[in-house]
Amino acid sequence: MIRTRVTAALAAAAALLLSACGTTENAAAPATSAPSSGPVTVTDSRGKAVTLKGPATKVVGLEWGEVEMLVSLGVMPVGVADPKGYGTWVTAAKLDPGVKDVGTRGEPSVDAIVALQPDLVVMEDDRGANLVTQIEKYVPVLVTKGSDAADNLGRMRADLTMIATAVGRTAEAEKLLADFDAALADGRKKIADAGAAGRPFAIADGWKEGSTVSIRMFGQGSLVSQIGIQLGLTNAWTGKTDEVWGLGQTDVEGLTGLKDANLHFFYNASDGDDVFADGLAGNAIWTSLPFVRQGNLHRMPDGIWTFGGPLSGKQYIDQFVKTYAV
The missing domain is CATH 3.40.50.1980 (Nitrogenase molybdenum iron protein domain)
Structure with a gap:
């Protein structure tokens, strides 16, 4: 089901807390350092500095929003959680047929991930610290925020910029966001004119x-x-x-x-x-x-x-x- 029914069940179990509803577009990006070659350090949503030997090229994505971002940046993941489901729900950035299945989004296989020998694993913080700890024994993990009802557009921008820094594609990220902003401005004008x-x-x-x-x-x-x-x-x-x-x-x-x-x-x-x-x-x-x-x-x-x-x-x-x- 969409997002996974687990999310809906958790929301109901938590008594559906009243959310904040700001829509600020320009949230501050995370502190990053991204040379075009050589070591790359990115501070992720945990506040943890993740250091790579160079921009990651072999990446595993464990949540579809982040997978879409990787593909849109020009980085085809070597592994994805539930690529078949991704193909059903996400058409904006399609996967290559050779992308490996590393399990479900709720329970990805650490063994399947490690077997691909990735440079980096990208996942959301709602998947739990235990999974992060297991994977980090073998490969660096970049944890995105994934969602923030206080400012989801700003959060999306920050997550994209963080991922782009880790894979050395900041120029591509800037273009994606510029195109998105242009589409928003054009759409807003068309709706107002109507x-x-x-x-x-x-x-x-x-x-x-x-x-x-x-x-x-x-x-x-x-x-x-x-x-x-x-x-x-x-x-x-x-x-x-x-x-x-x-x-x-x-x-x-x-x-x-x-x-x-x-x-x-x-x-x-x-x-x-x-x-x-x-x-x-x-x-x-x-x-x-x-x-x-x-x-x-x-x-x-x-x-x-x-x-x-x-x-x-x-x-x-x-x-x-x-x-x-x-």
């Missing part, structure tokens, strides 16, 4: 277990929400969310607060399990919702990763502009 500035949106994904449909909402601090907000739109979902991912959980009854006639509702179902079109098709509450009645329900094209880098972000920009700038 008279749609301030219009509401909501973003969700969901899954069905038995007859129960669970819906995960992307709140103010989620990455894709912050993209919409930067385009001049308004996230209509104001329910509780967690403070890291900006995600909240609800059911179909919880959507009845989305009453604005101008609201567009976006969702992702890249694995083919469309709980909104199929699981809720005969639900009277669902079919009575204004955005359903008015045809303002949008299944996103398959393979736009909700937790990605600048290239996935540009895919979301395109969808917002396509919907509102008409």
Whole structure:
């Protein structure tokens, strides 16, 4: 399921803490030192200085957002956690067929990682200190922040810059971010010119277990929400969310607060399990919702990763502009 259902379960178990919702675009990048050759030192999200003999060329990625960033920088990973799943959910930066599978994102194989003899492993800090410690016995590990609902766009920029420094691709990172900024500015202008500035949106994904449909909402601090907000739109979902991912959980009854006639509702179902079109098709509450009645329900094209880098972000920009700038 999207991101993994473990994340949703953890968010629910944590009582869905109220997130911060800032969207500052220019967060300070981590302290880095990146000569074009020779030793490279990068301070990662743990505050740990990771020193490499030179820019890493053989890299293993354990989370898809970071894998997308590596590929977009021109560094094809030698190993990826669940590359088949990546191919389903991420189309912005495709993997070569020869990339090795090193296990699941939740439980990657340390043996499979070490067997590839990588220069560097890139992973997110939510995977746990124990896994980091195991891998660091054999290979340097760069730990990204992965998400921060207080400023997810700034966090994305900082993670990309940090990874780029470690692999000697800072110029490529600067171009990726410049292109992303240009797409944001262009999209914001098109939406404003169409008279749609301030219009509401909501973003969700969901899954069905038995007859129960669970819906995960992307709140103010989620990455894709912050993209919409930067385009001049308004996230209509104001329910509780967690403070890291900006995600909240609800059911179909919880959507009845989305009453604005101008609201567009976006969702992702890249694995083919469309709980909104199929699981809720005969639900009277669902079919009575204004955005359903008015045809303002949008299944996103398959393979736009909700937790990605600048290239996935540009895919979301395109969808917002396509919907509102008409």
